Amino acid sequence: MTESILLIVKPDGMIKGLAGHVLRRFEETDLKLVGARLAKVTDQLAATHYHHLRDKPFFEELIHFITGRLYAGQGSVLAFAYTGEDAVRKARAIAGATNPEEADYRSIRGSFGRVTTKGVFENVVHVSSDAIEGEREIKLWFHPEEITVDLFPAISAGGQSAWADPGGPKTRTGPWPQEKV
Ligand code: DAT
Ligand code: MG
Helix, strand or coil: CEEEEEEEECHHHHHCCCHHHHHHHHHCCCCEEEEEEEECCCHHHHHHHCHHHCCCCCHHHHHHHHCCHHHCCCCCEEEEEEEEECHHHHHHHHHCCCCCCCCCCCCHHHHHCEECCCCCEECCEEECCCHHHHHHHHHHHCCHHHCCECCCCEEEECCEEEECCCCCCCCCCCCCCCECC
16 A cells, blocks of 8 residues: 655654665655655644654654654754655654664664663654555655655645644555646
8 A cells, every 4th residue: 555654854863864774764665755854843842743642751852752742952953854655664664664663673763772871762763654644644744845755635725725634533555646747
């Protein structure tokens, strides 16, 4: 099944100089890169992105981590959108398990991640957990015109474009979408 996922090189990955390595690992797959963006993560974006974890004891530390506050504000992130056959499984295999101590040593998290003494999982990358999350996260992180193929329906009005259904819970099926012209 064709799926789309959001990949993020998290602040620890950026500071360690791993963006090129992560990109190379994804270039070695048959997934198609359809969006890329350098961002400084705001509290609002972080909280919306990780809304499913808001009741967890580590939530506050997680927000400090992904916004870059753990790194004296140094931590920008790179966000990428990928689409392709079985994208969730392929991307999560490259990333490895959530806890870097439990991740396969050959995965990105297993090779380069660590758990800090405060219990923060510095796990280098984010990858969407399923296709529904992939759609939600791509729509959260990107404007429609930043995605190079028509992944999801968008509307435009007054020179502005927006996702037709921002929280869209649907999963796509079928072949890769048409290139935009
Ligand atoms: P994943 O990032 O593998 O999809 P998730 O969505 O459950 O995992 O959690 C998001 C992030 O939250 C994860 O990358 C690191 C952090 N996290 C999850 N579980 C944690 C835990 N038990 N202790 C500390 N951080 C945790
Ligand atoms: Mg997740």
